[in-house]
Amino acid sequence: MTHRRVVITGIGVTAPGGIGRKNFWSLLSEGRTATRGITFFDPSQFRSQVAAEIDFDPEAHGFSPHEIRRMDRAALLAVLSAREAVADSGLDFAGVDPHRMGVTIGSAVGATMGLDQEYRVVSDGGRLDLVDHHYAVPHLYNHFVPSSFAAEVAWEVGAEGPATVVSTGCTSGIDSVGHAVDVIREGTADVMVTGASDAPISPITMACFDAIKATTARNDDAEHASRPFDGTRNGFVLGEGSAVFVLEELESARRRGAHIYAEIAGYASRCNAFHMTGLRPDGNEMAEAIRVALGEARLPADSVDYINAHGSGTKQNDRHETAAFKKSLGDHAYRTPVSSIKSMVGHSLGAIGSIEIAASALAMEHHVVPPTANLHTPDPECDLDYVPLTAREHRTDTVLSVGSGFGGFQSAMVLARPDRSVA
Amino acid sequence: MATNTFTIEDLKRILLEGAGEEEGVDLNGDILDTDFEELGYESLALLETGGRIEREYGITLDDEALTENRTPRALIAAVNTHLEVPAAA
Amino acid sequence: MTKVVVTGLGIAAPNGTGAEEYWAATRGGKTGIGRITRFDPARYPSQLAGEIKGFDAERHLPGRLLPQTDRMTQIALAATDWALADAGVRPGDMSDYDMGVVTASSSGGFEFGQNELRKLWSLGSKHVSAYQSFAWFYAVNSGQISIRNGMKGPSGVVVSDQAGGLDALAHARRQIRKGTRLIVTGSIDASICPWGWVAQIAGGRLSTNDHPDRAYLPFDAEAGGHVPGEGGAILIMENADGARDRGARVYGEFAGYGTTFDPKPGSGRPPGLRKAIELALADAEAEPGDIDVVFADAAAVPEQDRTEAEAITAVFGPSGVPVTAPKTMTGRLYSGAAPLDVATALLAIEEGLIPPTTNVEQSAEYDLDLVTGRPRTAAVRAVLVLARGEGGFNSAAVIRDAR
Numbered sequence: 001m002t003h004r005r006v007v008i009t010g011i012g013v014t015a016p017g018g019i020g021r022k023n024f025w026s027l028l029s030e031g032r033t034a035t036r037g038i039t040f041f042d043p044s045q046f047r048s049q050v051a052a053e054i055d056f057d058p059e060a061h062g063f064s065p066h067e068i069r070r071m072d073r074a075a076l077l078a079v080l081s082a083r084e085a086v087a088d089s090g091l092d093f094a095g096v097d098p099h100r101m102g103v104t105i106g107s108a109v110g111a112t113m114g115l116d117q118e119y120r121v122v123s124d125g126g127r128l129d130l131v132d133h134h135y136a137v138p139h140l141y142n143h144f145v146p147s148s149f150a151a152e153v154a155w156e157v158g159a160e161g162p163a164t165v166v167s168t169g170c171t172s173g174i175d176s177v178g179h180a181v182d183v184i185r186e187g188t189a190d191v192m193v194t195g196a197s198d199a200p201i202s203p204i205t206m207a208c209f210d211a212i213k214a215t216t217a218r219n220d221d222a223e224h225a226s227r228p229f230d231g232t233r234n235g236f237v238l239g240e241g242s243a244v245f246v247l248e249e250l251e252s253a254r255r256r257g258a259h260i261y262a263e264i265a266g267y268a269s270r271c272n273a274f275h276m277t278g279l280r281p282d283g284n285e286m287a288e289a290i291r292v293a294l295g296e297a298r299l300p301a302d303s304v305d306y307i308n309a310h311g312s313g314t315k316q317n318d319r320h321e322t323a324a325f326k327k328s329l330g331d332h333a334y335r336t337p338v339s340s341i342k343s344m345v346g347h348s349l350g351a352i353g354s355i356e357i358a359a360s361a362l363a364m365e366h367h368v369v370p371p372t373a374n375l376h377t378p379d380p381e382c383d384l385d386y387v388p389l390t391a392r393e394h395r396t397d398t399v400l401s402v403g404s405g406f407g408g409f410q411s412a413m414v415l416a417r418p419d420r421s422v423a
Numbered sequence: 424m425a426t427n428t429f430t431i432e433d434l435k436r437i438l439l440e441g442a443g444e445e446e447g448v449d450l451n452g453d454i455l456d457t458d459f460e461e462l463g464y465e466s467l468a469l470l471e472t473g474g475r476i477e478r479e480y481g482i483t484l485d486d487e488a489l490t491e492n493r494t495p496r497a498l499i500a501a502v503n504t505h506l507e508v509p510a511a512a
Numbered sequence: 513m514t515k516v517v518v519t520g521l522g523i524a525a526p527n528g529t530g531a532e533e534y535w536a537a538t539r540g541g542k543t544g545i546g547r548i549t550r551f552d553p554a555r556y557p558s559q560l561a562g563e564i565k566g567f568d569a570e571r572h573l574p575g576r577l578l579p580q581t582d583r584m585t586q587i588a589l590a591a592t593d594w595a596l597a598d599a600g601v602r603p604g605d606m607s608d609y610d611m612g613v614v615t616a617s618s619s620g621g622f623e624f625g626q627n628e629l630r631k632l633w634s635l636g637s638k639h640v641s642a643y644q645s646f647a648w649f650y651a652v653n654s655g656q657i658s659i660r661n662g663m664k665g666p667s668g669v670v671v672s673d674q675a676g677g678l679d680a681l682a683h684a685r686r687q688i689r690k691g692t693r694l695i696v697t698g699s700i701d702a703s704i705c706p707w708g709w710v711a712q713i714a715g716g717r718l719s720t721n722d723h724p725d726r727a728y729l730p731f732d733a734e735a736g737g738h739v740p741g742e743g744g745a746i747l748i749m750e751n752a753d754g755a756r757d758r759g760a761r762v763y764g765e766f767a768g769y770g771t772t773f774d775p776k777p778g779s780g781r782p783p784g785l786r787k788a789i790e791l792a793l794a795d796a797e798a799e800p801g802d803i804d805v806v807f808a809d810a811a812a813v814p815e816q817d818r819t820e821a822e823a824i825t826a827v828f829g830p831s832g833v834p835v836t837a838p839k840t841m842t843g844r845l846y847s848g849a850a851p852l853d854v855a856t857a858l859l860a861i862e863e864g865l866i867p868p869t870t871n872v873e874q875s876a877e878y879d880l881d882l883v884t885g886r887p888r889t890a891a892v893r894a895v896l897v898l899a900r901g902e903g904g905f906n907s908a909a910v911i912r913d914a915r
Contacts, residue, residue, distance in 0.1 A: 045636060045637045045638075046637055098775065098781070099772060099784070099787055102773075103773070107671075108649060108650075108651070109649055110620070110650065110671070115625070115629075116629065119626075119629045119633070119707060120633055122707070122710055123629075123630065123633065123707075125633055125634075126629070126630055126631075126632070126633025126634030126635075127634060129630065129706065130551065130552065130555060130706050131706045131707050131710050132555075132710070133556060133557070133709075133710040133713045133714070136710050136711070136713065136714040137714065138714055138716070139714075140710070140711045140714035140715070141711055141712065141714050141715030141716075141902060142903075143711070144618075144619050144622070144703075144708070144711035144712070144714075144715070145618045145619055145671065145673045145846075145901075145902065146650075146671055147618075147671045147672045147673045147676065147901055147902075147903060147905060148902075148903055150672065150773075150903075150905075151773070151903035151904060151905070154773045154776075154904070155776040158775075158776070159773060160772055160773050160774070160775055160781075160784055160787075161771075161772060161773065162679075162771045162772075162773070163672065163771075163773035163904075163905060164670045164671065164672040164676065164679050164905070165670065165671040165672065166668065166669065166670060166671075167617065167649070167650035167651055167669045167670070167671050168651045168654070168667065168668060168669050169646070169649060169651040169655070172651075175668060179668070179670075179683070182686055182690075186686065203632060203637065204625075204628065204629055204632055204640070204644070206637065207628075207632050207637035207638075207640035207644070208628070208640055208641075208644035208645040209645060210637060210638075210640070211470065211471070211474055211638075211640050211641060211642040211644065211645070212467065212470050212642045212645055213470065213486060214645065268666070269666050269667060269668070270609065270664055270665065270666065270667075271612070271613070271654075271655070271658040271659075271663060271664050271665070271667045272664065273608060273658045273659050273661075273662045273663055273664045274659065275465065275467070275659065276467070276580070276646045276652075276655055276656070276659065277466075277467055277645065277646065278465065278466060278467070285664055288609065288664075405651075406645060406646045406649070406651070406655065407646060407649075407651045407652065407654060407655025407656075407658075408655055408658060408659060409651070409655070409667060440579070441579055442576060442579055442580075443574070443575035443576040443577065443578050443579050444575040444576065445574070445575070445576050446574050446575070446576075463576055467580075467642055467643070468576070470642040471579070471580075471641060471642035471643065474638065474641070474642055477638065478638055478639060
């Protein structure tokens with residue numbers, strides 16, 4: 001069997017700070033932050049009152065009233081990014097056999113926002129234990145089972161091949177793309193529209209992270225509240241967003257003269273089998289995922305030009321992954337720029353893995369490494385080059401992007417220029 | 424019910440409700456100076472326990488209260504400092 | 513290509529827990545459907561469900577796990593224990609990276625989420641549990657199974673409504689073919705709580721009939737929606753060579769898989785189920801004539817029954833293959849349904865017996881050889897299992913004896 005290689009030919013991003021791929025890259029390359037005091041609801045009862053929200057008017061983006069009612073915000077964000085990715089790819093979707101085209105969408109918490117809102121309605125504001133079905137909206141089932149996200153994207157692009165939602169918590173955005181890569185490699189599909197979306201900024205999400213003090217309480221300085229790798233960090237800033245890609249088999253992308261952002265050369269996911277929320281400081285399982293992903297890409301550790309970190313801004317995470325980078329890349333870890341875009345766009349749970357893959361591909365496109373914003377006070381236990389405050393021009397041909405999430409999931413993906421990895 | 428002092432019995436009840444009991448651990452034994460980790464309660468269990476104490480007694484514990492007080496005796500003392508503060512203060 | 517086999521079954525179904533009890537009930541046509549007992553359903557138009565009776569989580573799980581787990585996770589952890597024991601696998605004896613976990617979910621730990629939403633909106637944000645951050649989410653079963661059993665290999669979670677149950681098994685096979693020795697896979701779903709019930713009522717496909725033997729009648733002229741249930745199956749999947757080397761008992765092979773998504777409503781293109789069946793057969797290098805029985809998805813919504821009957825007839829010919837739906841005894845278990853059907857298929861292969869579709873009298877509209885009323889003795893070597901999810905997800909799998 002010939003080895004089928006998979007490349008990114010289209011990117012769509014809907015992230016805090018500006019909708020669309022270009023606005024997203026401006027934010028990152030200028031080192032601006034999109035975190036702010038929560039405006040979606042009155043946050044006064046919550047410990048953490050900051051978030052990275054998107055100013056998004058679905059009607060202005062052409063969604064019909066029916067679509068806006070039917071879809072949770074996360075589904076709308078997914079479809080919007082899918083549209084941009086499809087247009088960006090230049091691929092004639094009408095010319096692709098629909099059964100050879102599939103969809104995977106990652107999401108950690110599905111239609112949380114819609115469920116939170118609708119629960120309030122059917123329970124009369126929490127008063128009824130036996131909630132009242134008379135007040136349920138007809139699309140409630142779409143919120144109940146978030147595979148509706150994959151369905152919406154498949155309808156949007158006309159895909160009739162493999163379709164699913166991948167939901168591995170905060171690594172969903174990497175695992176969804178990894179899943180799509182596997183599907184093309186094994187020959188089940190030729191084109192995959194893949195990525196992730198989450199819109200978790202709702203009271204129930206704020207409350208659940210408050211309860212474990214995972215989110216920051218730096219409410220008086222919302223713009224600078226997300227501080228990965230900084231010695232003063234005290235939790236992550238919740239975000240929202242989506243990124244969607246068009247993936248194609250390398251040879252057919254080349255034949256049609258497509259613009260190729262990057263090859264997805266390697267991917268692996270491992271579990272720490274330790275704790276639902278905690279991490280061991282040794283970073284062993286993330287290191288293992290990185291080693292396996294590099295092995296699949298047939299690239300040596302010292303070929304990595306840039307590490308797009310998980311960098312959530314919790315002390316435990318930052319130290320865990322710093323250890324993982326050293327363990328997997330050896331001394332090369334000290335020579336490699338590492339940054340966390342969560343400092344600018346927050347942590348959008350399952351979506352962020354795909355948004356970070358988009359940032360990684362755009363870093364390769366521009367040979368510019370996005371910075372870690374708000375990094376003023378180094379943490380002595382995090383002693384790598386975290387690209388503080390300002391973006392850096394840097395030859396970037398191979399990127400390692402990693403994620404870590406509740407449930408113990410650790411994922412790693414290697415992006416490379418197709419001519420750099422040896423088939 | 425919330426009372427003016429927080430006792431080992433209160434703590435045991437809240438631990439059982441919020442985090443269950445580790446196999447092989449007897450909460451009715453002499454546990455006052457045993458590390459929570461040894462009793463089978465990790466950070467998450469302690470956060471749940473802390474949340475329950477805060478709700479039941481109407482107090483707010485410091486962020487460090489659950490990480491720095493590693494034994495039932497220390498945590499009970501920390502909770503009681505909050506209960507001794509007059510409500511009006 | 514690497515053969516992937518099933519070596520362990522962990523079954524939790526409304527009409528029986530454990531393979532033995534479940535199979536005795538299923539071959540005997542015993543139903544697990546009844547009036548809901550987990551809450552008072554009197555105010556709702558649908559009042560029947562397939563509930564798992566007598567599952568006492570305290571008997572199966574350590575006390576520390578109980579407050580932080582939804583019912584579906586408690587059942588999944590117990591079912592995993594049963595499946596591993598059945599497979600003769602002690603996780604501690606294997607390398608941790610050689611074992612992974614791939615499950616499906618439909619609505620996560622919905623009852624846990626319901627309770628926390630109620631606390632949030634009736635009492636305030638400080639009343640929300642520290643466990644809410646993960647106890648309800650779709651990935652929780654894979655995470656908890658990997659932690660409890662020390663499994664560090666590749667893991668995954670797919671959500672494609674009822675089709676997801678087969679998609680998870682296919683993804684497990686994919687991971688084994690990429691080099692992992694053993695994957696714990698399958699799914700357990702359970703959302704029989706008022707909030708989950710209301711969401712399902714809103715979906716518009718629940719039966720409103722109050723008689724357990726008249727409420728869920730796929731392919732019947734009186735089909736009027738389905739009865740939901742809870743449970744499913746956890747399976748141990750292994751590389752066939754590895755299973756043979758350790759002398760494992762092999763139930764059968766996950767031999768073929770195909771999946772499609774229906775065209776957007778109104779596009780005029782044909783539905784995708786037939787294509788999924790053809791892909792699964794091709795993947796298994798099987799001809800339609802090699803299939804001894806089809807386990808139907810059995811939506812019991814007339815339009816969907818028609819689509820399924822037409823797809824089966826198009827591939828196998830009129831009455832060209834026995835068809836059955838043992839889920840008439842359990843209700844539809846969402847992502848748990850297909851793993852349970854695969855387990856049932858393996859038990860059917862073992863005994864040479866096709867379990868019945870209960871209570872159904874086939875509508876004259878369909879030309880299926882539907883096995884109704886009583887089980888049918890037959891040599892069963894290969895089974896086609898179908899699963900569909902709301903919105904247009906179609907998955908098909910070929911399960912074959914271990915030859």
